[in-house]
Amino acid sequence: MQRLDELKLPHLAMEDQGFAEDPLPHFAAARAQHPWLATCAFGHVVHQYDAIKDLLYLDHSLIGAYTDVVDIMGARDTSWGRFQQESMLGSTGETHARMRRVLAPAFTPQQAKKHRPLMREVIAKQLDEWVPKGAFDFEEFASYFPISVMCSLIGASPTVIPAIKSSLEAFGMSMSMDREILPQLVKAMDVLDAFVQDLVAQRLKARKPAGEEDLLEILVSTLDDGGLSERELYDVLIFLFVAGYDTSKNALTLAMDSLIRQPALYQRCATSLDYCRKVIEESFRFLTTSTIARTVTKDIVYRDVLIPEGSLLFFTVNVAGRDPTAIADPDSFDPDREQAKKHIAFGQGVHICLGQFIARAQIEEGLHQIAQRMRNPRRTGPSSWRPFFGVSGLRGLPIAFDPAAALEEVG
Numbered sequence: 001m002q003r004l005d006e007l008k009l010p011h012l013a014m015e016d017q018g019f020a021e022d023p024l025p026h027f028a029a030a031r032a033q034h035p036w037l038a039t040c041a042f043g044h045v046v047h048q049y050d051a052i053k054d055l056l057y058l059d060h061s062l063i064g065a066y067t068d069v070v071d072i073m074g075a076r077d078t079s080w081g082r083f084q085q086e087s088m089l090g091s092t093g094e095t096h097a098r099m100r101r102v103l104a105p106a107f108t109p110q111q112a113k114k115h116r117p118l119m120r121e122v123i124a125k126q127l128d129e130w131v132p133k134g135a136f137d138f139e140e141f142a143s144y145f146p147i148s149v150m151c152s153l154i155g156a157s158p159t160v161i162p163a164i165k166s167s168l169e170a171f172g173m174s175m176s177m178d179r180e181i182l183p184q185l186v187k188a189m190d191v192l193d194a195f196v197q198d199l200v201a202q203r204l205k206a207r208k209p210a211g212e213e214d215l216l217e218i219l220v221s222t223l224d225d226g227g228l229s230e231r232e233l234y235d236v237l238i239f240l241f242v243a244g245y246d247t248s249k250n251a252l253t254l255a256m257d258s259l260i261r262q263p264a265l266y267q268r269c270a271t272s273l274d275y276c277r278k279v280i281e282e283s284f285r286f287l288t289t290s291t292i293a294r295t296v297t298k299d300i301v302y303r304d305v306l307i308p309e310g311s312l313l314f315f316t317v318n319v320a321g322r323d324p325t326a327i328a329d330p331d332s333f334d335p336d337r338e339q340a341k342k343h344i345a346f347g348q349g350v351h352i353c354l355g356q357f358i359a360r361a362q363i364e365e366g367l368h369q370i371a372q373r374m375r376n377p378r379r380t381g382p383s384s385w386r387p388f389f390g391v392s393g394l395r396g397l398p399i400a401f402d403p404a405a406a407l408e409e410v411g
């Protein structure tokens with residue numbers, strides 16, 4: 001058996017802009033030197049699909065690397081630093097299990113299904129406003145969509161959107177490991193905190209009656225039975241906005257980028273919501289948004305390597321679907337592919353994405369209507385890339401298209 005730090009490993013410069021622009025050749029080169037491990041500027045990278053899956057299940061030996069990230073950012077004793085360490089992803093053991101237990105009823109597939117009509121209404125309204133332009137930055141368009149849906153789900157007025165959007169944008173860079181953005185992160189935290197505290201105060205004054213509960217009512221009712229403390233409720237609400245914002249926006253933008261290059265698939269999305277589901281699942285495999293960071297809390301032995309307590313590990317779930325050792329023909333985008341190994345875009349283990357059914361529902365509903373209303377989309381300019389660490393994706397997707405009316409829904 002060898003210790004992690006005794007291995008001769010390839011290095012992945014994941015913090016470089018050039019890496020973010022075109023990461024796959026770097027992973028291919030790394031794989032040629034070691035099948036599942038590499039080093040990066042802040043620790044080690046687990047990059048092979050099966051190794052990511054196996055190791056992320058070892059929750060008893062891992063913790064969300066938020067203390068490490070807060071230290072890398074020099075953010076101890078800031079409001080953002082506190083939030084990172086105490087949020088769901090940073091918590092562990094019984095505290096985390098209690099939060100999941102309390103929140104689970106609001107995030108089932110059935111609840112997500114119940115929200116679909118509201119999601120449809122929100123996206124239709126946004127399309128009515130944007131489609132007549134005939135050309136815009138799709139990423140900018142997509143950025144309004146998850147906030148508008150979340151505001152509707154929790155009964156917040158859409159007038160708050162401009163104020164919280166820039167804070168969510170700043171939060172999207174939380175895990176980019178760039179110390180210079182700390183003042184923006186602290187300011188964003190304070191804006192979002194004031195917003196959710198006000199939201200909860202308003203709701204406590206005017207509760208929704210039984211039978212009319214929305215997502216906020218379900219969450220606020222956790223205060224009544226002591227499920228969550230007030231501070232935990234505020235943090236959960238902030239976290240839901242933060243966790244759902246740039247992930248959903250970037251995922252929809254990446255899907256659109258793939259579809260622009262495959263017009264026949266895009267056209268099918270206009271006529272079939274079920275096909276949109278397949279396209280979105282394939283898009284989650286093809287290229288998605290998140291890298292996952294964990295600190296090892298107990299020595300792990302895996303494939304004859306000792307990974308000692310204290311190691312900082314990054315799991316590249318965003319590119320794991322392109323791993324040729326796990327996925328056949330990984331570079332072809334094929335929504336009809338038979339796939340034994342499912343994508344891991346939503347993570348694994350106890351922290352697997354709580355909002356995954358809401359995320360899927362809103363992106364599927366969004367794509368179905370977008371494909372109807374924005375015909376023949378084509379790129380009108382280049383994109384750049386967001387940092388690879390944290391939540392990655394395209395920065396900008398300028399497009400033009402032929403505006404169209406929605407199709408009549410059959411059945």
Ligand code: HEM
Nearest residue numbers: 088089243244247248251290292346347351353354355359
């Ligand atoms: C395409 C959209 C999304 C993607 C790709 C995504 C991805 C992820 C991933 C990879 C994790 C695990 C992180 C880790 O283990 O460190 C996660 C956790 C989480 N996500 Fe999502 N997410 C998305 C949308 C959403 C939405 C819309 C919500 C809320 C409505 C949400 C709420 C959460 C929460 C609360 C957690 C933490 C769960 C826990 O710690 O137990 N996510 N997400």
